[in-house]
Amino acid sequence: MKNQTSGRWFLRENLGLYGRVGRMTGGNMELTEKKKKQGDTGKRMLRRANVRGKKFLASFGKLPKKKKIIIGLGVLLIAGIICTGAVVFAGKEVNAQIVQEAEATKGTISNTIAGTGNLELGSSTQIEIPSGITIQDVLVESGDKVKKGDTLATVDRASVLSALSNTQEKIGELDTQINEKKGETVSSQITAGVSGRIKKIYAKKGDSVLESMNDRGALMLLSLDGKMAVSISDAGGLSEGDSVTVILSDQKTKKTGSVESVTDGTAVITLTDNGPKFGETVTVKKGNSSIGSGKLYIHSQLAVVASGGTVKTLHVSQNQYVSAGKCLYTLKDLPASTEYQQLLAQRQKLTDVLADLAAMTASNSITASESGTIEAVKISSASESGSQTENSNASAENTTGSSTAAGVASNQTGTSVKLMSDTGDEKKSRGDESASAQTWNDSVSASKDEIDAAAQADTVTSIPSVSISIAAPVKGGLPQQSIEASSQYTGIISWNLKDKVFQADSTYTARITLTAQSGCRFTQATAVSVDALGAVISGISTDGEGEGNTMIFTVTFAKTQADSTKSDSAAPNKQKNASSGKAASQTSKISSSGAASASSASGNTSGASSASESSSATEEIQTVAAFTLCSDETMVLPINVDELDILSVEKGQEAEVTFDAIEGKNFTGKITKVSGAATVSGGTAKYSVEITLDAEDSMRLGMNGAATVTTSSKEDILIVPLSALQESGEKTFVYTQKDEDGTLSGKKEVETGISNDENVEITSGLSQGEKVYYLRSGSVSQSGSSDSMMPGQGGGFGDGSGGRQQMPSGGGMPPSGQ
Structure with a gap:
């Protein structure tokens, strides 16, 4: 009887606990009208548990003692599990869809990029x-x-006086050469170096030669092979050698054309250059079938260039055929000769x-x-x-x-x-x-x-100097692989070349590795020079200082000549590239074209020797970098920017900088350098960006800093939380009404502008003060609390800073049937 009573008490207490858990669950889920049903479910569970408990107690007393003990132990185990679950469950949160309310209001949206780095010294001076x-x-x-x-080092006075005397002597030598060249100017006449037909005249009487060169890249364009050309894409049915009819822009004049080539469906058609205008739109037909249309360009083109002056007289006309040696222009207001200008620059040094x-x-x-x-x-x-x-x-x-x-x-x-x-x-x-x-x-x-x-x-x-000769890259040329050996060193060249030959309109770099011969070595004082047109030397370094060491440096060359067969409607702009970057290859065909010409009208043929003589005046006067001094006025904070953000970063943008070691103070810097090369790690490309700041006494080299760069910002605009936007097909809308049961309605289509991770600009569809509703995934605590957000939270209105600008993809899913 005692055991039976104890068993009934145990079941009653634990079943009561189960019922209390049910009541607690039902009560705490009453967040909306729909949640009341969950509470009713808990009550029904409690009633069923009480009924089943009474039935079980009635039959429990009739069981044998051994079974009662087994059942009692099982009940104890179940009760322990229930109690543990109840305690844990009480602290857990349940995900629920919470109706969020917000108001369209005026605000600011800013998009920012953040990065960290360590403070470095600012700009340096040698x-x-x-x-x-x-x-x-x-x-x-x-x-x-x-x-x-401040004194950095003391020097021997006698050595300074000796150098002073030597320098003064060199200046005297230059003065003699300058006096000889004084009054010399570039040629006053520009003549045709080759025969051809004039197809475009850019510089007219009174025009500045330099302005024409800057704007157009040439003074005029000549056709050398008697042909104009047009490229037609999707030229189905045409084959190389086919004869076609080319109708000029007046829709009346017809010329016979020939298909020069067909590549990937694009046909190049040539016709006579006598008559057709450079850049005019023509139509190509084969029989009665129209093939297509395009703009004419010069098939084999020559750009006439010069270095300065003003056009005094234009001696030719457009479409005129000229022979080699024909005077094209007479110039006035001519600049001094190149040799004279070089001598003055050397004297200044x-x-x-x-x-x-x-x-x-x-x-x-x-x-x-x-x-x-x-x-x-x-x-x-x-x-x-x-x-x-x-x-x-x-x-x-x-x-x-x-x-x-x-x-x-x-x-x-x-x-x-x-x-x-x-x-x-x-x-x-x-x-x-x-x-x-x-x-x-x-x-x-x-x-x-x-x-x-x-x-x-x-x-x-010790090798005092290195002078090597490298053939500059030209279209179709083979790269030079080695340096001519000397008694002091040997050398090899490696190129950034993907093909076997140099391609058109490409920039190439050569990495030079020189190895000192036995008994010789390179030093930090070894001077390096490269005999190559347009070469720029960089990155000089030596490997060790002992006998037989190596010197490595990079030589960057000017872009190779563009392919003249590739042209389009923007031909004048292309001529600028074809002449300004490749004038060396073209000016040899034009006599008396300013400083770059092969000869001059004044009869001066000693330019090369003069330049050589003048350069000898300074070859013994070299300078050595003794100290590198970094300015105390500025410091630099380098940060890494993700490839997804780098296109929105540019020089001149301001950045707000904070330092871990300088609490409570913000600094303003400016982006002064954006690297064009990336560092790739784990498949992610990062670009170095340097931020320059005004130096302050509290700043120290190596301090850890964080920079925030505002890439875009709009003020006083109508904004709503980004999560409020919904999408249906190509339409974007918001809900402006909420029913009593939490169902959203009142669709309004809107147009959006700038956005960030929190807010979005509404450009049309809503007015200030209108309310919008949306569903947000929230969490509900089993103890009765929830993180339901007040209107205006969620997306948040704030200042909207942070994140990249992006178009929203919508907030939560709309209710069923909406």
């Missing part, structure tokens, strides 16, 4: 000194802050060098040109400015204060030169006559290996 100056003491190290006028030397003479020192931070020190104490690398490996010398590059060769004695440090940590090392061996730094004596290496360096010849 402090250069004339080669041959002897450095006595270097007074600064990498990382030192200096002010404008020497004048700047002379001014620097005069300043050194006054102070016997090298001073900072502006305030900033020393980023790199490229010279060392007791070395000659033009040979710091060689002297850094020299054996110990003994003189009273300084040494020159010739010190070792002439067996002079002097202080030893400390090895250059990669970090720029050069400290002055001094010695005396009694020292048999100097130390390489202030605290560590030179090892036997270092001394042996320094002694060996005396037997290795």
Whole structure:
């Protein structure tokens, strides 16, 4: 009887708990009218449980004792599971569709891009000194802050006076050459270098030659082979060699044409150049069938160019045939000759060098040109400015204060030169006559290996300069693979070339690898020059400093000539590319065409020798970068921008910057560099963007910063949450009504403008103050709370910052039947 009573009590208590859980569940789900049904369901579950419990208790007392014990244990297990579930379930959230209400209101939408990086030094300046100056003491190290006028290094006065005298002598030589060239101008006449028909005249009487060259890329266009051409796409039925009829733009004049080629359905048709106008639209027929239409271009074209002046007289007319040597233009207001201008530029360079030397003479020192931070020190104490690398490996010398590059060769004695440090940590090392061996730094004596290496360096010849010849890329040409070997080095060339030959209208770069011959080596002071038209050298580096080391650099060439058979209606613009970028290949066909012509009307044929003589005046006056000085006025924060955002970033945009170490302060910067090359990682391309900021005392090199760039923004516009938009086919609409049971209605079609991740601009369809409704997936706590949002939340109105501009794809799904 006692066991039976205990069992009834247990079942009653636990079944009651089950019922309370049901009541709790039903009550807490009453969020809308529809949720009341869930509460009724819980009550029904409770009633069923009570009835079934009474029936079970009635039959439970009749069971054997052993079965009662087994059933009791089972009930205990079930009760434990129910209790645990109830406790956990009470803290869980249930997803539910919540009706959200918002109001169309005025606001701002901004789209931003964010990135992080570490603060770097700002723009740098190379402090250069004339080669041959002897450095006595270097007074600064990498990382030192200096002010404008501070002394960076002291120099030997005698070496400065010698360089000063040498520079003055070179200026005198240039003055003599300048006087000889004074008054010389470019040719006053432009003549045809080859025979042809004039098909387009751009420069007329009174026009500026340079303006015509900038706008059109040429003064006039000549047809060389007697043909005009037109390209017709989808030219079905035509074959190479077919005869066709070409109807000119007046719809009356007909010319006989011939199909030159058919490629991928596009036919090139040629006709006579005598009569048809450059750029006019023509129609092509075969028999009575129309093939298509297009604009005429010159089949084999020559652009007439010049370098300056004003057109005084135009001697020819359009469509006129001219022979080689025919005068096309007479010019006035001519600029000085190219040789004269080059001589003046060289003199200006020497004048700047002379001014620097005069300043050194006054102070016997090298001073900072502006305030900033020393980023790199490229010279060392007791070395000659033009040979710091060689002297850094020299054996110990003994003189009273300084040494020159010739010190070792002439067996002079002097202080030893400390090895250059990669970090720029050069400290002055001094010695005396009694020292048999100097130390390489202030605290560590030179090892036997270092001394042996320094002694060996005396037997290795440093290569002072490299001058190589490379054939510039031309359309259809084969790439040069090697450098002509010299007694000091050999070389190979690798190209960014996908095909076996150079293609038209393409830019190519050559990577040059030079290897020093036995007994020779390259140094940081090795000068590099390339004999190639339009070549630009960059990225010079050396691999090691020992015998047989390598030097690597890149040479970038001008774009190759465009394919003249490819033309379209924008032919005048194409002529600009065909002449300005490739004038070297075309001007050889035109005599007396300004500075680029093969000869001049004034009879000057000594231009090449004059240029060579004038360049010799400055070949011995070279400069060496002694220090790299970074301005203290600005600092740079580099960030990486995703490929999806980079097209909306451009130079000049402002960025808001914050630093982890500088709390509570925002800084404004400006984008000064957008990289065109990406770094790819994990299939994602990132582009480097540099943001320049005005430097402040609180900023430190390496600080972690975060930048936000606003790429687009609109103020005082009508906005609603992005989630409120619905889509049906190509239409976008919102709901403006909500029924009592939560059903949405009142569709209104709208047009949208700018948007971000939260809000969207409504350009038509809604008025300010109108309410919109939409469904949002929310969570409901079993304890009775929910995260139901107040109207205006969800999409949010705020300032709308963040995210990329995108057109919305709609909010939640509309209710059934809407």
